[in-house]
Amino acid sequence: MTNAGQISQEVDTIARTIWGEARGEGERGMHAVANVIMNRARVGGWWGNSPVEVCLKPAQFSAWNRNDPNFDLARKVTTQDPQFRLALQIAGRAIAGTLDDITGGATHYFNPNVVLPSWASALTRLTDIGNHRFYV
Known part of the structure; x- marks a missing residue:
């Protein structure tokens, strides 16, 4: 884990979520996952009312599912990993409000x-970024 004195829990949790969900998608793909986290926090309610609540909501981001292969990896990754360093930068920008959607x-x-997923047919497809399809 990263040093909690240097990185806020909020940035750390978002970065671990981004890394666990999209580290193979490059900067743009990780950026898009951060956008989803922040959009859910903005909407609030069922998903949670903060980015940390959104990230840790059960069964929403597979990287936090205990049976997912990324669960232990996301909890243990350090800043030695260049993709995690990038995820931390993206998460910091998201929290600062400087990450474009x-x-x-x-x-x-x-x-x-x-x-x-069953919900896909009920929502509006917005864009494809990397290997992910984004909806609202």
Whole structure:
């Protein structure tokens, strides 16, 4: 884990979520996942009223599901990993309010190569970024 004295819990949790969900998607893909987190926090309610609540909401981000292979990896990753350092930068920008929303307001996404969730047909597809489809 990173040093809690240097990185806020909020930035750390968002970065671990971004890393666990999209580290293979490059900067743009990680940026888009951060947008979804922040959009959900902005909407609030069921998802949670803060970015940390949104990230840790059960069954919402697979990287936090205990049975997901990324669960232990996301908890243990350090700043030695360049993708995690990038995730920390993106998370910091998200918290500072300087991260543009490249998703158009998306609150949902999925990788169609992995799953086709039942909710997808009920929502509006906004954009594809990397291997993820983004919806609202």
